[in-house]
Amino acid sequence: MLTIKHFSKSYKGGKKAVNDLNLVVEKGDIYGFIGHNGAGKTTTIRSVVGVLDFEEGDIEIDGISIKKDPVACKTVTAYIPDNPDLYDHLTGIQYLNFIGDLFSVSKADRESLIKKYSDAFQITASLGNMISSYSHGMKQKLAIISALIHKPKLLVLDEPFVGLDPKAAHVLKTIMADLCSNGSAIFFSTHVLDVAEKLCNKIAIIKAGQLITHGKTEEVKGDKSLEDVFLGLIDND
Amino acid sequence: MLLLSIGILMGVVMIAVASFGYSFMVAQTFEQIGRMDLLLAIMMAAASIIGFFTTIYKASGVLFGFKDYDLVMSLPIKTSHVVASRVLQLYLLNLFFTLMVMLPAGAVYAIKVNPEALYYLFFLMALWFIPLLPIIAASIIGALISWVSSRFKASRMISIILTFVVIIAVMIGSFRINGNEQVLTDMSTQLADMIFKLYPLAAMYVDAVCSYQMGSLLLFIMISVLTFVLFATVLGTRYKAIHTGLTTSHASSKYVMKPLAASSPFRALYKKELRRYMSSSIYVLNTSVGMVLLLVMSIALLFISSEKLGQLIEIPQLSNYLSKLAPLVVSLFITLSCTTSSSISLEGNNVWILKSSPVSKQTILLSKVAVNLTITMPISIVSCVMLMISLRTSWMESLLLLVIPLIYACYSALMGVIVNIKLPNLEWTSEVTVVKQSAAVLVSMLIGFISLVIPFGISLLLSHVNGNLILLGIGIIIMAVCSVMYRYIQTNGEQLFRAL
Numbered sequence: 001m002l003t004i005k006h007f008s009k010s011y012k013g014g015k016k017a018v019n020d021l022n023l024v025v026e027k028g029d030i031y032g033f034i035g036h037n038g039a040g041k042t043t044t045i046r047s048v049v050g051v052l053d054f055e056e057g058d059i060e061i062d063g064i065s066i067k068k069d070p071v072a073c074k075t076v077t078a079y080i081p082d083n084p085d086l087y088d089h090l091t092g093i094q095y096l097n098f099i100g101d102l103f104s105v106s107k108a109d110r111e112s113l114i115k116k117y118s119d120a121f122q123i124t125a126s127l128g129n130m131i132s133s134y135s136h137g138m139k140q141k142l143a144i145i146s147a148l149i150h151k152p153k154l155l156v157l158d159e160p161f162v163g164l165d166p167k168a169a170h171v172l173k174t175i176m177a178d179l180c181s182n183g184s185a186i187f188f189s190t191h192v193l194d195v196a197e198k199l200c201n202k203i204a205i206i207k208a209g210q211l212i213t214h215g216k217t218e219e220v221k222g223d224k225s226l227e228d229v230f231l232g233l234i235d236n237d
Numbered sequence: 238m239l240l241l242s243i244g245i246l247m248g249v250v251m252i253a254v255a256s257f258g259y260s261f262m263v264a265q266t267f268e269q270i271g272r273m274d275l276l277l278a279i280m281m282a283a284a285s286i287i288g289f290f291t292t293i294y295k296a297s298g299v300l301f302g303f304k305d306y307d308l309v310m311s312l313p314i315k316t317s318h319v320v321a322s323r324v325l326q327l328y329l330l331n332l333f334f335t336l337m338v339m340l341p342a343g344a345v346y347a348i349k350v351n352p353e354a355l356y357y358l359f360f361l362m363a364l365w366f367i368p369l370l371p372i373i374a375a376s377i378i379g380a381l382i383s384w385v386s387s388r389f390k391a392s393r394m395i396s397i398i399l400t401f402v403v404i405i406a407v408m409i410g411s412f413r414i415n416g417n418e419q420v421l422t423d424m425s426t427q428l429a430d431m432i433f434k435l436y437p438l439a440a441m442y443v444d445a446v447c448s449y450q451m452g453s454l455l456l457f458i459m460i461s462v463l464t465f466v467l468f469a470t471v472l473g474t475r476y477k478a479i480h481t482g483l484t485t486s487h488a489s490s491k492y493v494m495k496p497l498a499a500s501s502p503f504r505a506l507y508k509k510e511l512r513r514y515m516s517s518s519i520y521v522l523n524t525s526v527g528m529v530l531l532l533v534m535s536i537a538l539l540f541i542s543s544e545k546l547g548q549l550i551e552i553p554q555l556s557n558y559l560s561k562l563a564p565l566v567v568s569l570f571i572t573l574s575c576t577t578s579s580s581i582s583l584e585g586n587n588v589w590i591l592k593s594s595p596v597s598k599q600t601i602l603l604s605k606v607a608v609n610l611t612i613t614m615p616i617s618i619v620s621c622v623m624l625m626i627s628l629r630t631s632w633m634e635s636l637l638l639l640v641i642p643l644i645y646a647c648y649s650a651l652m653g654v655i656v657n658i659k660l661p662n663l664e665w666t667s668e669v670t671v672v673k674q675s676a677a678v679l680v681s682m683l684i685g686f687i688s689l690v691i692p693f694g695i696s697l698l699l700s701h702v703n704g705n706l707i708l709l710g711i712g713i714i715i716m717a718v719c720s721v722m723y724r725y726i727q728t729n730g731e732q733l734f735r736a737l
Contacts, residue, residue, distance in 0.1 A: 051592040053735045070731070074595035085586035087509065089516035097497050101505030102594045107497060115494050128492030132484070 001027050001154050001185035002048065007057035009043050017043040018209045021057070025154070025187045025202075028180050032200035032217075033189040034226075036234055040209040041189040042082060045158045048187070049079035061154055075103070078147035082158040082189075084139040088132035092123065092142050095131060096149060103150035110149055117145040120171050136163040144172060148179075155179060157188035161195060173199055197226040205233055245676075248683055249337075257341035264345045273350050274447040278439050280342035281367060282432045285439070287338065288331040288371035294400050294526060295669055296372075296379025298519030299327050300472075301480050303667040310477070317473030324376055324469060330673070331368040339364055346447075355449045363445055363454060366461040370438060373468045378403055380472055380479070387482025396483075396518045401529055502596045506604035513583065514576060514608055520583070523672045527573030528616040535620035538627040560628045561704040564641035565692055565711075567621060571613045571646050572685030577653030578678045580605040581737070582662040582671040588737060598734035602654050602726050609650035617642045637708045644715050649685055651722040656681040658733045688715070 002025035009018045018040040025031045035041050046052035048059055050070045059066045061073040086095055093114070100110035118124040121141040131139065140163045147155060155176070161169050176186050176199065190196050196203060197217065203226070204214035212233055213220055221229045260280060267275045300323045303309075309319055343360050346352070382403070386396035433440040438457060445454035500508065514520055559566070584591065591601050621642060625635045660677040662670070672678065692711045696704060 046589075049593045050735070051589050070735070071595045071597060074593060077593070079589070079593045081589050083586070085589070087513070087587055087590070089512050090509065093492065093497070094512075097499075098505050098509055099590075099594075100497070101500045102502050102596050104502070105499075107499045110499070111494065111497055114497075124494065125492050127494075 001025050001029070001062060002187055003060040004044070004048070005058045005060070007044065007047065007054065007059060009040075009047060009052070009054045009056070016209050018047075018206075021206075021209075021211050023204055023211065023214060025185050027153075027183050027185050029185045029187075029202050030176055030180050030200045031185070031187045031202045031204065032196035033187060033204050033206065034191075034193070034196060034230060035189075035206035039206045041206060042158055044206070045079075045156055045187070045189060046081075049077055049156050050074055051079070051081075076153040078150065078152035078155050080140075080143045080147050080155075080157045080160055082162065084136070084143040084163075086131050086139055086142060088130065091130055092118075092127040092134070092138075095142060096127070096146055099146040100149055105150050109151075113149040113151075114145065117148050117175075120175070121145065121168055137165060137168065140164055141168055144175075148175065151184075153184050155184060155186045155188075157186070159190060160188055161190060161192055169195075193225075193227045193230060197221065205230060207234060244683065245679065248679075252337050253341060256337050257345065260342040260345040264349055268349055273346060274443050276342060276346055277446055278432055278443045280338055281442050282436055282439050284335045284338040284367055285371040285436065287334050288368045289375050290404075291334065292327055292331060292372050292375035293378055293404060294522040295330075295519055295673060296327065296376045297383045297396055297400070298517075298522075298669045298672075299323055299330075299667070300376065300380060301383055301483050302517075302519060302669065305666045306480065306484075315473065316476050317469045320472045320476055321465070321469040324372065324465065326669075327372050327376065328368055331372055332365070335364070335368045339367060352447075353449065356446060359446045359449060359454055363442055363457060366458050367442070369461040369465055373464050376468065376472075383483055384475065384479050387479050393483075393516060393518050397521050400518070400522055401526075404526065405529070405533055503600050503604055503607075506596070506601055507607050510580065510604050510608045511611065513580075514612075517583075517668055517672075519668050520576070520579070520672050524574050524576045524579075525612060527570040528613060531567060531570035531620045532616055535623040535627070539623055542627070560630055560634060562693065562696060563621075563624055563628060563630070563634075564638050564708055565689055565696070567617060567624070567638070567642040568645035569689050571617060571642055572649045572682075572689060574609075574613050575649045575653040575678075575681055575685060576609040576612060577605050577650050578657050578681035579671045579675060580608070580654065581657040582665065582675055582677060583668065585663050585665060585671075588663055592734065592737070597731065599727050599730040601734065602658070602730050605654050606647075606650040609653065610646055613646040613649070614643060617646060633705050637705060637712070641708055641712050641715075644712050644719065645689075647719045648688065648715050648722075649681075651719055651726070652684055653677075653681045655722055655725065656684070658730075658737070661737055663737065 002023070004021055004023040007018060007021040008016060010016050021040075021044060023031075033041050033044070043052065047054045048061075048066070050066050050073060062076050064072050066073045087098075090098065096114050096118075097110070099105075100114075105113075114127075115124070118127060118141075121144070123138055123141050123145075126134070126138065131142065134142065140160075144160065147157075160172060164172065173195070180186055200217050202215065203217050203220045205212050205220070213229075217226070220226070224232075260276065263279065264273065264276050267273050300320070303323075310316075343364075347356065350356075379400075382396055382399040386393070386399065389395045438460065441453045441457040441460075444450045445457055581588075591598075618639065621638045624630070625638060628634075630638055657677040660675070660680060662675045662677070665671050692707075695711075696707050699707060
């Protein structure tokens with residue numbers, strides 16, 4: 001579903017944020033992307049979803065290069081950034097309808113899916129309010145709903161659990177599992193290693209822009225906890 | 238970036254030279270009547286009026302509309318100091334105009350009068366305090382408007398309407414003063430008396446700088462500084478309440494799912510952009526003041542004939558010029574109303590939504606152009622119809638009056654969006670920095686201005702040639718430029734947007 005080939009990204013001044021990254025996320029995968037602050041997770045994620053331009057390597061979604069046909073790639077992808085900066089001047093429902101329009105979601109689908117997910121996240125009653133009045137957690141819930149209403153084949157999330165209350169975090173985990181059982185793929189970054197260990201079937205660990213290990217969760221962690229493996233790899237050299 | 242810096246520098250030099258030329262011309266009249274002090278009085282009053290006018294509609298935005306409010310207010314700083322820092326931001330914005338007016342005037346005065354060394358000292362000392370009082374006067378009005386608006390549900394809309402009411406009232410008021418006295422260009426002691434009567438600080442300033450009165454200088458500085466401190470302290474006591482009133486949304490928890498209307502991506506982007514526009518009072522005020530002035534002027538001309546207006550401002554040929562050049566005059570107001578030159582920068586942290594959406598970036602850019610045209614085109618058409626009646630234009634003149642501004646509306650909107658995508662500023666904390674001070678806004682204003690100055694110049698220089706023919710030629714050229722820009726967006730929009 002997602003193939004990252006020899007992806008490198010440098011910032012002004014020549015510093016490499018990510019160096020020669022190779023990764024494959026298959027249908028049905030819940031792929032956890034782990035690394036310390038500044039390791040290159042967000043840079044990779046932003047490049048995958050077409051927010052950040054890059055020069056070296058290629059990224060393919062559903063077999064299509066994001067560079068060659070970005071619109072086709074974005075049609076099947078949903079993205080939730082680490083900070084849900086949404087349009088403060090719209091109401092929650094206006095925002096969701098706007099996203100529905102951009103992704104050409106049918107009227108019937110958008111109405112039923114908005115109801116389904118906003119009920120699940122318990123924010124239906126607040127959808128008529130301006131987003132500027134929302135708390136961080138409510139914005140995060142709205143961003144998640146907007147990502148789900150167009151039934152993406154690939155869901156890319158950057159720290160999706162930050163700001164969510166325990167109930168909402170549980171709802172999100174259930175939805176993620178449901179999506180993957182229906183053939184979608186999820187690629188997400190997180191610092192919550194417990195969640196990654198329990199939720200993900202595959203894990204990649206990145207350090208200073210280099211992929212240091214990746215594969216099936218059981219193979220990566222062996223008989224240790226993911227936390228021990230992560231700390232061991234990060235503290236090495 | 239080097240080209241941009243050179244361009245801005247050239248612009249500054251051009252303004253300074255024009256200002257010097259104007260001061261020099263005016264000074265010749267005062268020299269004849271032996272009242273060179275009037276030059277500084279008039280220029281000081283002019284700088285103050287510019288400061289007042291340019292501050293009144295952005296005061297509310299600068300004082301209350303900044304994103305890092307929570308961060309700033311949680312710091313161990315007095316609220317009055319926060320207010321003072323906001324007013325000082327307005328001060329810095331205005332200092333440029335004051336320097337552009339006063340430095341050349343001061344130089345002309347020095348050349349003509351050859352004053353004592355004390356003049357230079359007093360002139361340079363007083364210079365920095367000239368913009369303070371006009372800015373505070375405008376800020377008081379801005380803060381009052383915000384205070385009144387903050388008590389209503391639709392606070393932003395009320396704030397926009399009240400600001401326009403004040404601007405139009407001040408304009409009509411000043412026009413009536415000028416009209417009654419009939420002294421707009423009759424530079425005489427009468428005018429100076431009027432300035433001193435209306436703005437006593439100008440008298441104090443002239444006394445200090447031209448007559449080397451230490452007392453007047455100290456009084457001038459003291460009044461300016463004390464008013465500033467008093468304003469900051471008084472507003473400091475109501476600051477949080479006003480900010481809360483302006484920024485708090487009226488939230489209820491009663492929404493029930495209703496049927497939703499689906500739109501095409503373009504229509505959805507257009508509606509979103511229009512809502513964005515209406516949500517920011519500084520954006521609306523800054524980009525629609527030109528259209529409001531155009532409408533007021535067109536209505537006024539229905540009641541005052543252009544001949545009478547010509548007599549009033551002592552340009553007897555005005556009615557002639559006006560019917561010939563009206564399409565360009567209307568176009569000038571349109572280029573002042575360019576919303577697109579800041580529309581991409583205003584996406585700010587939200588830009589990820591558009592960048593990750595499966596919509597061609599050309600569609601996004603064109604939706605921004607469409608919003609600009611929604612603001613300029615209807616008012617332009619209504620104003621032009623009124624101008625056709627008041628100026629009694631021929632059918633050809635009427636046609637040009639209707640079409641040329643519409644072509645310029647397309648030109649201005651397309652040019653603004655291209656300039657903004659080339660010079661974006663997505664990292665901002667206050668909308669004022671994008672709407673008022675960003676490089677994209679300055680550059681597109683400069684290009685818009687040049688695009689009109691050249692046709693104006695050609696029309697005036699070739700006055701023996703049929704004016705309609707010249708306008709027709711200009712229209713065709715601008716239309717060709719529009720089609721080139723449209724094509725540029727179609728072919729390069731995707732790549733340019735990705736590079737943001």
